[in-house]
Amino acid sequence: MQSKRKTLKVISASLISLIFLPYNLLQAAAKKIINPTLSDEQKDIMFHEGTERPFTSSLLNEKRVGFYHCANCGAKLFASNAKFDSGTGWPSFSEALPGAFKTKIDYSFGMKRIEYHCSNCGVHHGHVFDDGPSSTGKRFCNNGLCLIFKPEN
Numbered sequence: 001m002q003s004k005r006k007t008l009k010v011i012s013a014s015l016i017s018l019i020f021l022p023y024n025l026l027q028a029a030a031k032k033i034i035n036p037t038l039s040d041e042q043k044d045i046m047f048h049e050g051t052e053r054p055f056t057s058s059l060l061n062e063k064r065v066g067f068y069h070c071a072n073c074g075a076k077l078f079a080s081n082a083k084f085d086s087g088t089g090w091p092s093f094s095e096a097l098p099g100a101f102k103t104k105i106d107y108s109f110g111m112k113r114i115e116y117h118c119s120n121c122g123v124h125h126g127h128v129f130d131d132g133p134s135s136t137g138k139r140f141c142n143n144g145l146c147l148i149f150k151p152e153n
């Protein structure tokens with residue numbers, strides 16, 4: 001009974017994502033490549049909501065003081081003091097800078113998740129969860145390839 005209910009839940013989530021598909025395509029069309037040097041992998045993540053393989057980001061061990069910027073448009077998104085090691089294999093942050101992102105509900109893969117994208121250029125960055133360890137309770141799970149770190153001088 002329980003597994004039947006779970007199956008129904010997955011099916012309904014898939015149907016919802018089908019309904020949202022045209023909307024997502026419209027959203028994708030609105031995004032523009034601002035940085036002409038983006039790699040194919042970066043474009044896949046940012047414009048098609050892909051995900052980089054975990055534990056591959058060079059930013060995982062970045063501990064310097066500074067800011068994380070959008071790799072497409074350069075907007076400032078996170079301060080280094082919000083970064084923490086979540087153990088998930090993706091750069092993780094307890095909070096974003098005010099107004100840095102917009103969110104939408106993502107029903108892909110039969111899950112309901114909150115997707116967030118750059119407020120300035122619209123590209124996908126990651127998903128935000130409510131299981132963060134700090135007082136904000138948030139965990140921004142960000143693809144490292146979408147970020148450029150600029151250390152403070």
Ligand SMILES: [Zn+2]
Binds near residue numbers: 073120
């Ligand atoms: Zn951007």
